[in-house]
Amino acid sequence: MESTLIRRSINALTLEWRADGSLWAMREGEERAVSVRRCFPWSEPTRHLSLRDEDEEEFALVRDPAELDARSRAALEMALAVAGFVFEVTRVLEIEEEVEIRRWRVETKQGPRTFQTRLDDWPRLLPHGGLLIRDLAGDLYHLAKTEDLDKQSRELLWAFVD
Amino acid sequence: MSTLQHLDDHIIARYTAQPARLPPELRRQIESAWQGAPVQLYALADLDQSLRLTETWVALGPRHLAVARRAGEGWEIRSVERRLIQAVREAPGLSANTLTILGTPDEPALALVRYTHRQRRAFENIRFVLEEQLEGSAREIPGMDADRVYAESIARPIREAQALISGRQTAVIRRLLGYLKPYRRQLTLGMTAATVITLVSLIPPYLAGYLIDRVVRPAQAGTLPLSRAITIAWLAVMAMALVYLVKQAAAYVRLRLMAILGEWVARDLRDELYEHIQRLSLAFFSRKRTGSLITRVSADTDRLWEFLAFGIVDVSLSLVMLAGLGTVLLTLDWRLGLVMTLPVPALCWVIYRHGENISRLFIRAWRKWSRVTDVLSDTIPGIRVVKAFNQEQREIGRFGERNEDVTAEFNRIHASWTTFWPLLVLAVHAMTITVWVFAVPRLLGSGAHLPVGTFVSFLLYTTMFLAPIDVIGQMARTINRATTSAHRVFEVLDTEPEVRDVAEPVRLEPVHGRVTFDHVVFGYDGVRQVLRGVSFDAAPGELIGLVGPSGGGKTTIVNLIARFYDVTGGTIRIDGVDIRRLDTGHFRRQIGMVLQDPYLFHGTVLENIRYGLPDAPLGQVIAAAQAANAHDFITKLQHGYDTVVGERGHTLSGGERQRVSIARAILHNPRILILDEATSSVDTETEREIQQALERLVAGRTVFAIAHRLSTLRKASRLFVIEEGRLAEHGTHAELLSRPEGKYRRLYELQLQLA
Numbered sequence: 038m039e040s041t042l043i044r045r046s047i048n049a050l051t052l053e054w055r056a057d058g059s060l061w062a063m064r065e066g067e068e069r070a071v072s073v074r075r076c077f078p079w080s081e082p083t084r085h086l087s088l089r090d091e092d093e094e095e096f097a098l099v100r101d102p103a104e105l106d107a108r109s110r111a112a113l114e115m116a117l118a119v120a121g122f123v124f125e126v127t128r129v130l131e132i133e134e135e136v137e138i139r140r141w142r143v144e145t146k147q148g149p150r151t152f153q154t155r156l157d158d159w160p161r162l163l164p165h166g167g168l169l170i171r172d173l174a175g176d177l178y179h180l181a182k183t184e185d186l187d188k189q190s191r192e193l194l195w196a197f198v199d
Numbered sequence: 200m201s202t203l204q205h206l207d208d209h210i211i212a213r214y215t216a217q218p219a220r221l222p223p224e225l226r227r228q229i230e231s232a233w234q235g236a237p238v239q240l241y242a243l244a245d246l247d248q249s250l251r252l253t254e255t256w257v258a259l260g261p262r263h264l265a266v267a268r269r270a271g272e273g274w275e276i277r278s279v280e281r282r283l284i285q286a287v288r289e290a291p292g293l294s295a296n297t298l299t300i301l302g303t304p305d306e307p308a309l310a311l312v313r314y315t316h317r318q319r320r321a322f323e324n325i326r327f328v329l330e331e332q333l334e335g336s337a338r339e340i341p342g343m344d345a346d347r348v349y350a351e352s353i354a355r356p357i358r359e360a361q362a363l364i365s366g367r368q369t370a371v372i373r374r375l376l377g378y379l380k381p382y383r384r385q386l387t388l389g390m391t392a393a394t395v396i397t398l399v400s401l402i403p404p405y406l407a408g409y410l411i412d413r414v415v416r417p418a419q420a421g422t423l424p425l426s427r428a429i430t431i432a433w434l435a436v437m438a439m440a441l442v443y444l445v446k447q448a449a450a451y452v453r454l455r456l457m458a459i460l461g462e463w464v465a466r467d468l469r470d471e472l473y474e475h476i477q478r479l480s481l482a483f484f485s486r487k488r489t490g491s492l493i494t495r496v497s498a499d500t501d502r503l504w505e506f507l508a509f510g511i512v513d514v515s516l517s518l519v520m521l522a523g524l525g526t527v528l529l530t531l532d533w534r535l536g537l538v539m540t541l542p543v544p545a546l547c548w549v550i551y552r553h554g555e556n557i558s559r560l561f562i563r564a565w566r567k568w569s570r571v572t573d574v575l576s577d578t579i580p581g582i583r584v585v586k587a588f589n590q591e592q593r594e595i596g597r598f599g600e601r602n603e604d605v606t607a608e609f610n611r612i613h614a615s616w617t618t619f620w621p622l623l624v625l626a627v628h629a630m631t632i633t634v635w636v637f638a639v640p641r642l643l644g645s646g647a648h649l650p651v652g653t654f655v656s657f658l659l660y661t662t663m664f665l666a667p668i669d670v671i672g673q674m675a676r677t678i679n680r681a682t683t684s685a686h687r688v689f690e691v692l693d694t695e696p697e698v699r700d701v702a703e704p705v706r707l708e709p710v711h712g713r714v715t716f717d718h719v720v721f722g723y724d725g726v727r728q729v730l731r732g733v734s735f736d737a738a739p740g741e742l743i744g745l746v747g748p749s750g751g752g753k754t755t756i757v758n759l760i761a762r763f764y765d766v767t768g769g770t771i772r773i774d775g776v777d778i779r780r781l782d783t784g785h786f787r788r789q790i791g792m793v794l795q796d797p798y799l800f801h802g803t804v805l806e807n808i809r810y811g812l813p814d815a816p817l818g819q820v821i822a823a824a825q826a827a828n829a830h831d832f833i834t835k836l837q838h839g840y841d842t843v844v845g846e847r848g849h850t851l852s853g854g855e856r857q858r859v860s861i862a863r864a865i866l867h868n869p870r871i872l873i874l875d876e877a878t879s880s881v882d883t884e885t886e887r888e889i890q891q892a893l894e895r896l897v898a899g900r901t902v903f904a905i906a907h908r909l910s911t912l913r914k915a916s917r918l919f920v921i922e923e924g925r926l927a928e929h930g931t932h933a934e935l936l937s938r939p940e941g942k943y944r945r946l947y948e949l950q951l952q953l954a
Contacts, residue, residue: 174316
């Protein structure tokens with residue numbers, strides 16, 4: 038029954054990027070600017086996507102983007118790139134403990150970055166491998182394969198990976 | 200510049216690698232483009248459209264909004280007039296947020312910027328002001344310090360997580376040592392005793408060498424008469440006995456004095472800390488976790504005791520001991536002395552490195568330990584759910600696996616130190632062997648002459664090397680641990696209460712209970728307003744019901760009446776006097792509070808009822824409990840009023856706790872009473888009893904009652920509907936119900952339908 042409901046919600050759903058820089062969703066004559074939320078950002082990041090309007094109301098739930106037309110899918114992928122953005126750590130340069138916080142200096146695909154975590158906030162092991170670190174401001178840092186990092190990074194991370 | 204802003208600037212520079220403010224040249228350019236209008240708020244958009252880190256500034260002025268992007272050495276500035284803005288949209292993401300500022304529909308966005316969560320608070324400030332403008336309630340932002348708001352928004356998460364950075368490590372240690380000042384005499388005695396221990400420890404090996412070279416060998420060789428040799432030998436033995444006596448006497452003085460001294464300092468710190476915590480405003484407690492504050496008063500002061508009582512002495516005397524040993528060894532025989540002293544720095548370094556390595560092992564073990572405690576803190580409070588879903592075996596397995604894991608980590612730590620220390624001792628033994636290697640030929644007559652006694656002294660001195668090397672090797676960690684605790688303690692001591700009395704505060708005697716709000720504006724962070732110009736006048740004895748949706752500002756109103764915070768605009772007057780001019784302590788004695796979740800302290804029912812008036816006669820306590828409908832259930836308890844209610848009163852039911860708290864308020868006899876959802880979490884029968892008790896309590900006082908269940912406020916003199924920080928409607932129950940499109944009427948009808 039759940040699947041029927043989802044299918045019904047996606048029926049005739051189309052998506053497009055408009056000049057105002059927003060993703061718009063249209064369905065049965067109704068259209069709204071929406072943002073995308075992944076229901077399972079780490080377990081199943083490419084499926085089960087919730088489209089939410091400005092009031093955070095769910096406008097539609099996309100079970101699988103493959104069910105959308107090509108243009109909508111392309112628009113959705115653009116939105117997903119922004120909504121699912123996290124820093125991708127490529128190298129760990131320093132991990133230092135200070136009073137009550139741990140200071141990290143890393144290189145990411147997006148550029149060099151310094152951030153802090155609480156001493157008792159440990160990196161989270163993701164379902165499909167890799168580590169996720171959340172800093173004090175709430176930004177996320179993803180380390181896809183710690184074993185592929187350089188020797189210094191691996192040594193610095195040793196205490197934080199199993 | 201305020202201390203707080205200075206601190207925020209420091210945090211931004213040290214921890215974020217982003218500018219601590221809008222570049223001055225860019226600010227000049229923007230303000231020049233705006234014909235001199237000031238930048239009122241700004242934020243840094245640190246992601247570009249392809250989600251790479253960048254530097255784009257968004258600035259807000261009275262009539263414009265500007266987006267400035269780096270263009271070569273300069274800036275490309277694009278200004279839009281605020282009047283053209285028709286919508287502001289923020290799309291939050293996992294780490295990238297998008298702010299879209301829209302003008303005419305279907306036209307390209309006026310501005311679209313992306314930023315990380317680190318910048319989000321600064322953007323929320325801008326968004327808030329723009330949304331207010333769009334709602335038609337645009338307000339001027341007079342005198343807002345854009346730099347301060349920006350710095351505060353970026354630094355705040357770090358400042359809240361970390362103890363105040365109150366200076367360099369040396370400054371912190373100096374400040375800590377300042378607490379020893381009142382105990383100078385004990386400190387001098389203790390340090391003298393410790394110095395005596397160190398110095399006299401050097402005497403026995405010297406005496407041993409002296410005896411062999413100057414007494415035993417000459418006597419054996421016949422160059423010293425036997426009787427004289429015996430006399431000197433006995434004198435030396437007596438001197439040695441005296442040395443040990445002095446050493447142990449000094450050890451007694453040192454241990455006793457320094458331990459007690461450390462306790463005194465820890466006591467002083469605890470007292471000062473607790474007293475200061477009591478004076479701090481509620482804002483501080485909302486920023487800091489309760490556990491963290493408790494740790495500062497308990498564990499941190501305890502750690503400082505250890506440092507003051509033993510750490511300082513151990514470290515300084517180990518340095519003295521090593522210097523003394525080195526000097527003595529080099530004086531006795533410089534060649535052998537060099538063999539023993541040269542490796543000392545290397546040994547200290549090795550111990551330091553071992554400490555660092557062990558820290559990594561500990562981090563790993565703590566991480567795994569936290570996984571064990573996670574299972575405990577999940578499943579023990581949630582044991583009913585575990586049992587209801589028959590998941591005991593799964594939880595046992597989960598715990599067992601993690602327990603195994605952490606044990607392996609602790610065994611790794613044990614493997615490390617149990618390997619290291621024997622190896623270190625072996626290294627010291629190797630030094631001793633090297634001394635033998637160099638000494639034996641000389642003892643046998645080859646090379647420079649080495650008296651046997653000197654060699655024996657030497658060997659005895661070598662056994663004294665290990666302890667001070669160990670202490671010095673761990674010195675950095677000892678000092679780091681102490682300064683960390685000191686930082687955390689000093690942070691609290693350095694925090695100023697935000698609500699403070701004026702120089703000559705007014706005492707209202709008696710308080711009649713008139714409460715006047717005059718265009719009161721309030722925001723917890725200085726930008727977002729929770730109350731937006733609330734005005735009313737409550738006469739003494741009135742019962743004012745505060746109703747409206749959650750987050751509308753009801754609780755903020757009662758918090759301001761109790762002066763837990765100061766208003767950011769407008770005035771609150773009590774009996775016509777500005778609340779900020781009142782003696783806060785005296786004024787709060789006139790205020791009573793009954794909250795949704797009443798807080799009882801660990802102690803007896805009697806102590807809890809008498810909390811505000813510890814000397815109240817027992818007769819009055821009973822009368823208050825009777826008025827609160829609490830007397831009956833209290834007397835049924837095994838120990839009556841002397842029943843200990845346990846932590847937070849957990850041995851009583853919610854309704855019983857509430858009635859005890861009402862009795863406490865009745866006995867306190869406040870002129871102004873605040874009821875915050877006092878009956879919301881109890882059953883109907885209990886609610887009836889509490890309602891009766893409250894009716895007795897409110898008589899003759901000015902009462903502000905917050906309630907979601909509107910039926911409980913029918914007897915209110917007036918009802919205030921608070922919505923989005925404004926007084927949306929006010930009047931009696933009947934008056935408000937008579938308004939066909941009224942908000943109160945809508946709420947009331949909604950509740951009737953649900954009932």
